[in-house]
Amino acid sequence: MSVKQILADVTDELRACFTGLKEEELQDLEKAILAARRVFVAGAGRSLLMIRGMAMRLMHMGFTAYVVGETVTPAIEPGDLLIIASGSGSTGTLVEIARRCRKAGAELALITTRPSSPIGELADLIVQVHAATTKVENGKEKTIQLGANTFEQSVLLIGDSVVIDIAGRDGGLDAKNAELMKRHANLE
Numbered sequence: 001m002s003v004k005q006i007l008a009d010v011t012d013e014l015r016a017c018f019t020g021l022k023e024e025e026l027q028d029l030e031k032a033i034l035a036a037r038r039v040f041v042a043g044a045g046r047s048l049l050m051i052r053g054m055a056m057r058l059m060h061m062g063f064t065a066y067v068v069g070e071t072v073t074p075a076i077e078p079g080d081l082l083i084i085a086s087g088s089g090s091t092g093t094l095v096e097i098a099r100r101c102r103k104a105g106a107e108l109a110l111i112t113t114r115p116s117s118p119i120g121e122l123a124d125l126i127v128q129v130h131a132a133t134t135k136v137e138n139g140k141e142k143t144i145q146l147g148a149n150t151f152e153q154s155v156l157l158i159g160d161s162v163v164i165d166i167a168g169r170d171g172g173l174d175a176k177n178a179e180l181m182k183r184h185a186n187l188e
Contacts, residue, residue: 009144010153013131017154020130028125029083029109030162033058036081036107042068042097043085046152051085051111054159060184061167068097078105086110087131087151089117098122111155129154 033039039058043051048067058065066073068082076082082101086094089112098119101108110123113131120126131143131150143150 006144010149013143013145013150014153014157017129017131017150018157020128021158022128025125025127026158026162029111029127030166032081032107032109032125033063033083033162033166036063037077037079038064038066038074038081040066040068040073040076040080040082040101040106041085042082042094043155044091044094046148047085047087047155050152050155051083051159053156054083054163057160057163061163076101076104076106080104080106081109082106083109083111084119084123085112085155086117086119087113087129087148089114089119091119095119095122111158113151127158129158 039055041051041055042048052067055065055067082097084094084098089110095118098108098110099122102122107125108119108123109125109127110117110119111127111129112120113129114120115126115128129151131148131154
């Protein structure tokens with residue numbers, strides 16, 4: 001198999017995965033972001049790497065966004081939103097973070113393959129991703145990729161797509177790109 005064929009197969013997997021997304025779940029996530037005073041994101045492993053991209057793009061668009069576990073991340077409070085990316089919805093550290101979020105009175109969103117998971121039971125809203133992961137045997141979903149790649153890639157692209165949709169609500173993307181560049185890192 002060639003690398004180009006692998007890329008084509010991965011693209012097909014993502015297309016099939018996105019076909020299963022529910023627009024109302026994505027819209028609920030957007031509404032929660034727009035209503036939140038501050039947005040926090042959390043994940044573990046590669047899911048954390050992907051959800052960090054969403055926090056970065058939200059910051060670029062003028063939202064106050066934090067990554068859980070960073071030294072500059074403040075306490076979460078009522079009026080805030082925590083978005084957790086967890087394929088299994090049962091990663092121990094993330095379950096505890098979700099519990100603390102609920103105890104603090106903040107809203108909780110989950111991007112997952114398993115809505116009926118420990119974190120899913122705590123979540124106010126869920127975006128279900130139909131993708132194979134390393135911890136969940138879905139039966140229907142087959143992948144040519146390693147581990148939970150399809151889920152993790154989906155997290156990155158869902159985050160980007162939600163932010164693009166938010167950015168396009170009140171004007172053209174050219175203006176938003178100019179705004180983004182004002183907040184883009186300049187110490188690199």
